[in-house]
Amino acid sequence: MKKRSVDQINERIDNGEANIYTAEEFKKLIKKEDAPSFEEVDVVTCGTCGVMSGTAAILNFIVSGPGEFIRAREVYLNGVPAYAGPCPNEWLGSVDAILHGTAHSIYDDNYGGGFLLKELLEGHEIDVRIESADGKTIENKITMEDITRGQIVGSRMAFKNYTAFTNPNNEAVSSIFAAVPLEGNLSGLTFSGCGDLNPLQNDIPHNVIKEGKKVLINGAEGYILGDGTRSSAEKPNLMLTADLCKMDPYYIGGFKTGQGGEVYDTVAIPIPVLDEEIYNNLLIKDEDIDLPVADIKGRHLPLDNTNYHEMWDGHDLRPQFDDSSCDRCDRCRVEETCPTNAFKNLRLNLVYCFGCGMCAHHCRHDAFRMNTGDVDLEIDGDNVNIPIICRQSDRLRANKLSLKLKKMIENKEFKL
Numbered sequence: 001m002k003k004r005s006v007d008q009i010n011e012r013i014d015n016g017e018a019n020i021y022t023a024e025e026f027k028k029l030i031k032k033e034d035a036p037s038f039e040e041v042d043v044v045t046c047g048t049c050g051v052m053s054g055t056a057a058i059l060n061f062i063v064s065g066p067g068e069f070i071r072a073r074e075v076y077l078n079g080v081p082a083y084a085g086p087c088p089n090e091w092l093g094s095v096d097a098i099l100h101g102t103a104h105s106i107y108d109d110n111y112g113g114g115f116l117l118k119e120l121l122e123g124h125e126i127d128v129r130i131e132s133a134d135g136k137t138i139e140n141k142i143t144m145e146d147i148t149r150g151q152i153v154g155s156r157m158a159f160k161n162y163t164a165f166t167n168p169n170n171e172a173v174s175s176i177f178a179a180v181p182l183e184g185n186l187s188g189l190t191f192s193g194c195g196d197l198n199p200l201q202n203d204i205p206h207n208v209i210k211e212g213k214k215v216l217i218n219g220a221e222g223y224i225l226g227d228g229t230r231s232s233a234e235k236p237n238l239m240l241t242a243d244l245c246k247m248d249p250y251y252i253g254g255f256k257t258g259q260g261g262e263v264y265d266t267v268a269i270p271i272p273v274l275d276e277e278i279y280n281n282l283l284i285k286d287e288d289i290d291l292p293v294a295d296i297k298g299r300h301l302p303l304d305n306t307n308y309h310e311m312w313d314g315h316d317l318r319p320q321f322d323d324s325s326c327d328r329c330d331r332c333r334v335e336e337t338c339p340t341n342a343f344k345n346l347r348l349n350l351v352y353c354f355g356c357g358m359c360a361h362h363c364r365h366d367a368f369r370m371n372t373g374d375v376d377l378e379i380d381g382d383n384v385n386i387p388i389i390c391r392q393s394d395r396l397r398a399n400k401l402s403l404k405l406k407k408m409i410e411n412k413e414f415k416l
Helices: 006-014 023-031 113-122 275-279 308-312 334-335 358-362 394-412
Strands: 019-020 043-051 055-064 071-076 080-084 094-100 126-132 139-141 147-157 163-168 188-193 214-217 220-227 240-245 253-258 258-274 290-295 300-309 375-379 381-392
Touching: 006 375, 019 023, 019 394, 023 043, 023 253, 043 394, 071 147, 094 113, 113 126, 113 253, 113 258, 113 300, 113 375, 126 258, 147 214, 147 258, 214 394, 258 394, 300 375, 334 358, 358 381
Parallel strands: 019 043, 163 290, 188 381
Antiparallel strands: 043 258, 055 094, 055 147, 071 080, 071 126, 080 094, 126 139, 147 240, 163 188, 214 220, 214 258, 220 240, 253 258, 290 300, 375 381
């Protein structure tokens, strides 16, 4: 078997001789039957973006002068509870806290840790309330400049594959897998996963994606800590970490679901093509990747199977808003249901947009144009066609971070 080392690839990068592709570029060449050979490719940068519930932030920030309170007992950031500690910071006026990306505000279930982290990175002021062990209440405002240390730790990120869900029941079902209650009678399908762009889909069984490897998390250089929680050979995921303060807010944020606010992240991982086995694994395509479809109420009860080609091929990654078709409803259904708050005051903010497709399916007057596709399934012996109404993964962000990683490697800003 032909082989080469990471040092040899790094030398080719340093000499400007390396051939580096994003997963999107590489897959397009495969589909055109024009894929570069093993000798012609050195690195493929792969990416994924989606709701990653295991995200947590470890923070230290200053809330008062020294000696004003003994230690924090309860911490709230814009009403989102964080866990004080583990270090008590006695009499220092600063607080260590752990914020869960899935934590919900005490004032609004739809606002939570993911939205808060994005706002911090964007430079917004955050309201802080501390209930101290000596009975005091400390209130202040902080920005990112007041955070002396911030670290993201994801306990379950970049999962290889998941399950699509539909609702064969008669009544609507609220779930974390749909932005609003999913209507019954097979009226729609929701799914996660970036298919053949995903790092773990391209490196089975973890030939190069190993503990200690460098990655990009939301634009910041980070590391693989090991396998994630609930990781298995069939459905692997990773535990990752990176400096929150160096992250780009475009790649992280909140995502509203039927069970309240969630958090999304974007991960990119380079795959050095060290041998022919690694190269052959990179040849996987969306149509090769099975996607089970399950009852959203049963979750583990497969109804049929499809694949990621059916989820993504030829479908739009972003909607278009036709202002002339908007009826100016007193209560805008799109503004209420948009998972990332990308549509407000008759304006579509494409920087916030996740490409989930909810707007195209919930606008009463068809003011949003977006082909999100549909899928033919056989359920209980009947052939049914189900529209794809909600994506909880974003291939556009995944592609952008993969391209950023490629350029960083080419510019010698990221060493393999």
